Amino acid sequence: EDRLISEPLGHPDYFNVKELFSLKDLFDARVHLGHKKGCRHRFMEPYIFGCRLGQDIIDLEQTMQHLQLALNFTAHVAYRKGIILFVSRNRQFCHLIESTARACGEYAHTRYWQGGLLTNAHVQFGPGVRLPDLLVFLSSLNNVFEPHVAIRDAAKMNIPTVGVVDTNCNPCLISYPVPGNDDSPAAMELYCKLFRMTIIRAKDKRRQREVFEELQ
Amino acid sequence: LRLIYTTTVVQRRNVAAAGPEKYTEAFIKKQIEEFNLGKRHLANMMGEDPETFTQEDIDKAIAYLFPSGLFDERARPMMKHPTEIFPEKRQIQWGEDGRPFHFLFYTGKQSYYSLMHETYGMLLNVQEYQDQMSAQDLPPEKEKKNLPGSRWLTKMELEEMLLEKLSDHDYSRFIQLLQKMVALPYGSNEEKYMQKFSKEIATQLQKVVIDPLQYDERGVAFSTAEGQRKTARATVVVYDNGSGKITVNGVDALHYFPVLQDREQLMFPFQFLDRIEKHDMICTVSGGGRSSQAGAIRLASAKALKSFVTEKEVEFMRQAGLLTVDPRLRERKKPGQEGARRKFTWKKR
Numbered sequence: 154e155d156r157l158i159s160e161p162l163g164h165p166d167y168f169n170v171k172e173l174f175s176l177k178d179l180f181d182a183r184v185h186l187g188h189k190k191g192c193r194h195r196f197m198e199p200y201i202f203g204c205r206l207g208q209d210i211i212d213l214e215q216t217m218q219h220l221q222l223a224l225n226f227t228a229h230v231a232y233r234k235g236i237i238l239f240v241s242r243n244r245q246f247c248h249l250i251e252s253t254a255r256a257c258g259e260y261a262h263t264r265y266w267q268g269g270l271l272t273n274a275h276v277q278f279g280p281g282v283r284l285p286d287l288l289v290f291l292s293s294l295n296n297v298f299e300p301h302v303a304i305r306d307a308a309k310m311n312i313p314t315v316g317v318v319d320t321n322c323n324p325c326l327i328s329y330p331v332p333g334n335d336d337s338p339a340a341m342e343l344y345c346k347l348f349r350m351t352i353i354r355a356k357d358k359r360r361q362r363e364v365f366e367e368l369q
Numbered sequence: 370l371r372l373i374y375t376t377t378v379v380q381r382r383n384v385a386a387a388g389p390e391k392y393t394e395a396f397i398k399k400q401i402e403e404f405n406l407g408k409r410h411l412a413n414m415m416g417e418d419p420e421t422f423t424q425e426d427i428d429k430a431i432a433y434l435f436p437s438g439l440f441d442e443r444a445r446p447m448m449k450h451p452t453e454i455f456p457e458k459r460q461i462q463w464g465e466d467g468r469p470f471h472f473l474f475y476t477g478k479q480s481y482y483s484l485m486h487e488t489y490g491m492l493l494n495v496q497e498y499q500d501q502m503s504a505q506d507l508p509p510e511k512e513k514k515n516l517p518g519s520r521w522l523t524k525m526e527l528e529e530m531l532l533e534k535l536s537d538h539d540y541s542r543f544i545q546l547l548q549k550m551v552a553l554p555y556g557s558n559e560e561k562y563m564q565k566f567s568k569e570i571a572t573q574l575q576k577v578v579i580d581p582l583q584y585d586e587r588g589v590a591f592s593t594a595e596g597q598r599k600t601a602r603a604t605v606v607v608y609d610n611g612s613g614k615i616t617v618n619g620v621d622a623l624h625y626f627p628v629l630q631d632r633e634q635l636m637f638p639f640q641f642l643d644r645i646e647k648h649d650m651i652c653t654v655s656g657g658g659r660s661s662q663a664g665a666i667r668l669a670s671a672k673a674l675k676s677f678v679t680e681k682e683v684e685f686m687r688q689a690g691l692l693t694v695d696p697r698l699r700e701r702k703k704p705g706q707e708g709a710r711r712k713f714t715w716k717k718r
Contacts (some may be wrong), residue, residue: 236468238475248493251486255472262475264482270475277477283467285475 157362161232168228168354171221173347176213179220182343184333185211187320197320200332209320211332223315223329224351227287230313231259231355235286238262239348240303243292246341250291253345257352260285262303266295271306290316291344292335293327300326317344393461400451407448424449480531481539485546491559492550499555519567521547527566577683577692582609582676592676596669598695601657603665607673611649613639617666618653631663638671638691642678664695 161167179185187193187201187209202212230237237259239250247263254261262270267277274282288307293316295301300323307314308326316327317335324330334340408427412419415430427448435446462479463469473479473486522530524540547566550556582590590609595602615622615635626632639645650670654662671691675683686692700709707713 234466234468248486248489251473252490258472260469260472260475262473264476264478267477270477279461281467283463283469 154366157359157366158233161229166221166225168225168232168351168358170224170228170351173224173350174217174220174343176217178343179213179216179333182339183337184216184340184343185213186334186337187211192321194321194323196324197318197322197332200318200324201320211320211334216332219329219331220333220347223331224347226313226329227289227315227348228351228355230287231257231352232359234359236260236283237287237289237352238285239289239291240266240301241291242266242295242301243335243341244296245338246291246345249341249345253349257349258356259352266302268302271303271310271312284310285312288312288314288316289348290314290327291341293318293322294335397451397455400455404448404451411448478533478535478539480533481535481543484531485543488543488546488550488562491562492546492553495550495553495555495558498558499553502555518571519569522566522568526568577675577680577687579675579680579683590677592673594669594672594675596665596667596672596694598664598668599657599661599698601654601661601665603652603654603662603669605650605652605666605669605673607670607677608649608651609647609677611647613646613648615650616652626659626663628659631659634660634663634667635670637667638674638686641686641689641691642674642682644674644677648674648677667691668694 185202187197189207190204190209191207193201193209200212200215202210204210227237237257239254239259239261241247241250241263243263250263251261269277271284274284288303290301290304293301293304298321304314304316304326313328314326315329316322316324316331317333318324318327318330319333319335322335324332333344408422409419411427411430412422414434415426417426431446431448437445439445462471462474469475471479471483473482476482521544524535524537527540527543528535547563550559550563580592582592584590585608591606593604593606595604597603617625622632622635626635636645639648652666652669654666656662657665668691671686675686675692678686683692702708705713
């Protein structure tokens with residue numbers, strides 16, 4: 154039982170998430186495209202490679218590293234049967250994200266965020282509710298271009314967060330920020346595909362290990 | 370060494386604030402089993418056959434075994450099927466390990482949002498199909514069902530269906546989505562899905578019933594009708610091949626209605642149909658005053674003339690207002706006022 158949980162923590166990349174994506178895939182999905190330099194957030198400057206004709210370009214080398222860390226973390230959470238909640242307030246991809254969550258067997262919230270969802274859960278849902286163990290932000294701004302309330306609430310409730318931060322987002326309170334484009338359909342489909350594959354992979358691994366342990 | 374005391378804030382279960390209990394499926398099942406078992410025991414006790422023991426027999430048996438003098442029916446002992454006693458509420462939404470069953474549980478309004486998700490999926494399918502058809506250059510139009518006999522579900526009905534409270538905004542968004550889907554060229558692909566959310570209105574087309582003409586012993590065609598206005602009730606018999614004579618309560622119209630206005634009212638239906646000196650009329654009228662009696666006879670004669678006339682002219686009469694019952698009645702006097710509307714004279718001091 155303890156071996157099941159503690160063994161994956163020994164390896165740096167137990168679920169081999171590096172093979173799921175390459176720099177070329179990120180480039181083809183237009184993940185490196187940011188907003189114009191006027192929308193640039195001060196804290197995103199370290200992640201920006203440069204500025205071309207007024208449009209910021211995100212450094213894909215750093216994105217690769219951050220993405221690998223983030224996917225590794227989600228895989229570990231899914232392996233330990235944690236609840237993963239996909240959050241995004243981008244209306245264009247709401248349906249896509251909900252279908253992805255459903256396919257993984259995890260949860261999604263791409264609608265209006267009621268204030269007390271995380272902080273007042275026991276009153277809103279009922280006593281004994283289990284809060285999500287990981288929040289994945291596929292777009293960390295809400296419809297008025299302000300940081301999503303869930304980032305702050307998750308930080309209050311000690312819930313780790315993984316988030317795709319664009320050049321106009323604040324990466325401060327997110328535990329595993331992934332600098333990248335959050336506005337083009339290709340980029341969003343890529344992220345959904347990656348998260349879906351990692352979660353399914355982690356769950357399959359868990360089931361295999363359990364069967365393996367039972368046989369022994 | 371100083372010991373650091375740390376307190377973990379435990380969410381105290383405020384049972385009172387939890388709200389109404391949510392019944393688990395297992396609980397309801399158990400209740401149903403207990404009910405069926407109890408029913409059989411009761412049947413045995415009463416000496417009846419357990420197989421054919423209906424709900425009415427149960428009620429009678431309970432009333433016999435536990436007589437109660439309480440006035441409120443709902444306070445008396447009763448034995449009913451658990452689905453009637455425990456109202457259909459949301460059962461607990463998560464399993465033993467704490468993971469919720471529905472993938473949209475954390476939104477708060479899971480059934481509403483899952484409905485929106487599904488409907489939006491259907492819309493995307495329709496758009497894809499449309500794109501395919503236009504890529505193959507097939508005609509984009511299809512027969513649309515323009516029947517006005519259906520309406521979308523009301524907010525209450527939708528709430529009942531989803532077992533969730535909705536806001537007006539949510540409801541209007543859902544209806545807008547459905548309407549958008551209907552408006553698309555191939556929207557009728559998903560008719561089956563949309564039928565779940567539409568109801569048919571029974572179209573009440575009041576077909577104007579035209580009675581056939583009756584013939585008396587002399588072979589003259591006549592027709593009878595009734596009419597009312599305020600408190601006056603009139604019965605009228607209109608004869609064909611006449612000379613324009615009008616008899617009211619055995620007296621000629623000229624004597625019964627000395628005022629010209631009333632006689633004009635009597636004449637109006639015939640004048641409208643250009644049949645002034647072609648019909649005879651015999652009426653009986655009671656109640657009301659002179660003006661209302663005249664109005665009652667007018668309505669009755671117009672109704673009677675329907676049988677003598679083509680459908681088009683009946684439609685003209687209806688549009689002229691000859692066939693409509695005047696709904697105005699005397700308004701009651703209210704206390705604190707002189708009359709129905711008139712107030713007492715206002716005195717400054």
